[in-house]
Amino acid sequence: ACEEDRxxxxxxxxxxxxxxxxxxxxxxxxLRMRDENGQLVQPAEFIPAAERFNLMPALDRWxxxxxxxxxxxxxxxxxxxxxxxxxxxxxxTTINDEQFLDYVIAEMATADLSHGALxxxxxENTAMSSLAAATRFIHELRxxxxxxSLDDFGSGLSSFLFLKNLPVDYIKIDGAFIRDIxxxxxxxxxxxxxxxxxxxxxxxxxxxxxxNPAILGSLVEIGVxxxxxxxISRPRPLEELGNELAVMxxxxxxx
Numbered sequence: 001a002c003e004e005d006r007x008x009x010x011x012x013x014x015x016x017x018x019x020x021x022x023x024x025x026x027x028x029x030x031l032r033m034r035d036e037n038g039q040l041v042q043p044a045e046f047i048p049a050a051e052r053f054n055l056m057p058a059l060d061r062w063x064x065x066x067x068x069x070x071x072x073x074x075x076x077x078x079x080x081x082x083x084x085x086x087x088x089x090x091x092x093t094t095i096n097d098e099q100f101l102d103y104v105i106a107e108m109a110t111a112d113l114s115h116g117a118l119x120x121x122x123x124e125n126t127a128m129s130s131l132a133a134a135t136r137f138i139h140e141l142r143x144x145x146x147x148x149s150l151d152d153f154g155s156g157l158s159s160f161l162f163l164k165n166l167p168v169d170y171i172k173i174d175g176a177f178i179r180d181i182x183x184x185x186x187x188x189x190x191x192x193x194x195x196x197x198x199x200x201x202x203x204x205x206x207x208x209x210x211x212n213p214a215i216l217g218s219l220v221e222i223g224v225x226x227x228x229x230x231x232i233s234r235p236r237p238l239e240e241l242g243n244e245l246a247v248m249x250x251x252x253x254x255x
Contacts, residue, residue, distance in 0.1 A: 001046075002055070006034040007062060010235040014087070014206055014228045017220050025084035026119065028228065029063055029071075030235050047091075056091040057100060063088055064104055067118065068111040071241070075114045087119040087149060092126040095133050101140055108144060115145035119169070123151045127166055138167060149206065154194055163201060171198040173224070175209035182214035192222050 001007055014026040033041040050056050072086045094100050108118070120141065127134040127150060138148050149170035150163070154177055163171070173194050181187045191207070198205045207219050210229030219227055 001033045001035075002058060002062070007059070008032040008034065008040075009063065009066060009238045011238055011241040012228055012235045013233050014226050015232055016225060017216065017227045018223055018225045019220070021225050024226075026087060026226070027084065027241055028087040028121070029067060029089070029238075031059060031063060031089075051091060051093055054093060056093040057097045060088075060090055060094040060100070061103055064107055068107040068113065071238075072111065072117040073114045074117070075112050083114060083116065085116055085119050085147060087121050089121045089151075090126070090137075092123075092130055095122065095126055095130045095137060101137055104141065105144065108146075113145070116147055117145070119147040119149055121149040121151050121172070124153055124155055124174075131165075135166065142167065151208075153198075154190065163197065168203055170206050170226075171201075171203050172206040172208055172228075178207050178209040178215060178219075178229075179211070181218045182212075188218060188222065191219075191224070195222055195224055 008031075010030040010032055011027045012030060014028060016023050031043060031047075033046050035041050047056075050059055067086045067088055073083050090100075118141075120137075122134055142148065147169040148167070149172055150166065150168045151172045152174045153163075153171045154174040171194065173191055177187045177191050177194075181191055195205045204225040206226045206228060207215075207224045208228050210216050210219060210227035210231045212231050215229070216227060216231045
């Protein structure tokens with residue numbers, strides 16, 4: 001698929017939901033693949049194989065290049081009136097690839113990206129298992145205007161202690177807590193605790209798996225900053241993101 005150009009990108013918006021919260025435009029890139037017959041292959045079907053055979057660094061490089069060269073907001077883009085952020089997932093294997101950080105820095109320099117144009121998303125497990133590499137990756141790219149999101153927060157036994165040592169901009173709460181939040185009091189209490197701690201650390205909270213209005217309502221009541229899921233938008237082909245960005249580029253703020 002890599003050699004035959006059968007990789008595709010989808011996107012899913014992350015939107016602010018907390019009343020009074022500062023609005024922001026953020027889109028997570030989601031990797032897809034076409035098989036030999038042209039059928040769409042979901043990540044759960046090919047990512048494990050890519051990880052097993054050490055192909056994730058190649059896939060992640062491809063996504064970074066696409067984002068930097070074609071998708072991310074550029075400083076020299078005089079047409080765009082509304083900045084936005086592209087979020088890229090990075091695997092454990094890639095974080096431990098010593099050349100990946102240099103690759104990202106080089107791609108960003110070539111693309112002349114605006115501050116905050118890229119956000120890299122690491123899972124809590126990735127960051128915990130590769131703490132030294134993850135910390136260096138975060139520190140070096142934060143100096144160059146990148147943002148960071150910690151995914152699956154709450155899945156680890158030492159989440160709160162771990163958070164103190166990792167400077168991230170967003171905490172994405174584990175979907176296991178979000179799915180039942182509308183009817184599970186314990187899930188509500190835990191999400192509220194995650195939300196409060198994240199805010200004390202000056203990080204915004206994001207709830208994935210916001211799949212229906214009831215879940216979304218519970219998240220708003222708790223005060224979670226942003227949400228992502230079917231209640232807002234399903235993952236969409238990248239062309240639709242391009243159309244949305246074109247509308248943003250033609251936006252003229254009121255005087």
